[in-house]
Amino acid sequence: MIQNIKKIGVLGGSFNPPHNDHIRIAEYIKNRLSLDKFIIVPNAQPPHKNTCHVGFEHRRKMLEILACQYDDLEISDIESDPNVPHYTIDLIDKIRNLYPKAYVFFCMGMDSLIYLDKWRNGLSITEKCNIVVIGRKGYSIEEANPPVKDYLKSHAVYEDSDDFSQKLNEEKGNCFLLKECFNDVSSSKIRLEFDEFYKNDKHKKELFDYADKFPYSLKYLDKGIIEYITKNSLYKERES
Numbered sequence: 377m378i379q380n381i382k383k384i385g386v387l388g389g390s391f392n393p394p395h396n397d398h399i400r401i402a403e404y405i406k407n408r409l410s411l412d413k414f415i416i417v418p419n420a421q422p423p424h425k426n427t428c429h430v431g432f433e434h435r436r437k438m439l440e441i442l443a444c445q446y447d448d449l450e451i452s453d454i455e456s457d458p459n460v461p462h463y464t465i466d467l468i469d470k471i472r473n474l475y476p477k478a479y480v481f482f483c484m485g486m487d488s489l490i491y492l493d494k495w496r497n498g499l500s501i502t503e504k505c506n507i508v509v510i511g512r513k514g515y516s517i518e519e520a521n522p523p524v525k526d527y528l529k530s531h532a533v534y535e536d537s538d539d540f541s542q543k544l545n546e547e548k549g550n551c552f553l554l555k556e557c558f559n560d561v562s563s564s565k566i567r568l569e570f571d572e573f574y575k576n577d578k579h580k581k582e583l584f585d586y587a588d589k590f591p592y593s594l595k596y597l598d599k600g601i602i603e604y605i606t607k608n609s610l611y612k613e614r615e616s
Contacts, residue, residue, distance in 0.1 A: 382478060386417060386467070390422050393430070394438050396596055398439075399443060402483070409508065413450065414450070420432040421461050463496045464482065464495060465497040469504065472504065485512040486511050486515040489507075490519050490521060492524050493523040493524050499523065509554065510557075531550060535555050570611035574611075
């Protein structure tokens with residue numbers, strides 16, 4: 377079965393919490409690039425963030441709630457160890473070891489691409505696989521750090537370019553820039569909204585009674601995710 381898979385999409389992140397656009401992005405890229413498989417990889421300990429106070433298992437279960445309606449999305453435990461930092465460059469090696477005959481397409485938003493030079497060996501990722509970049513509202517390639525702009529001169533493949541389809545059949549070396557643009561969802565704003573809910577609502581209520589308490593979160597979170605968060609009292613402000 378593994379040997380028959382030719383192209384695999386990979387989306388990593390803290391998913392803290394996972395929102396609808398995470399799944400929309402995965403499905404869009406999979407369909408646009410005609411990928412055979414798509415793997416979502418929650419990170420137990422992102423090296424550049426200190427906001428993942430909600431454990432890996434909770435974040436993984438929330439991803440399962442979102443992905444359960446899609447047969448072609450897999451949630452991976454490959455970065456489940458919270459005792460070590462997980463870097464993208466290492467994740468790619470792990471995926472390639474699992475699927476040695478597949479072409480790997482690592483996916484990110486424009487908000488990540490513009491700072492790719494700050495990642496560990498970020499500009500070397502395309503030595504191991506291809507990168508796929510989706511647009512994010514409020515971010516432009518013009519804002520990219522100078523090393524990233526230089527990198528794109530030799531690696532960028534724009535969706536409207538003549539060789540876009542041809543390059544999709546290459547194993548590595550390309551940074552594909554898609555025109556589709558998705559929301560810039562603020563996870564910190566979502567977390568803050570839940571914390572405020574716990575402070576202001578002392579009594580447990582059913583979802584239909586307090587849905588209006590989440591004017592921002594309800595734009596981007598599945599109701600099943602909101603129910604899971606409140607049931608498990610996630611995103612309460614940590615005690616000092």
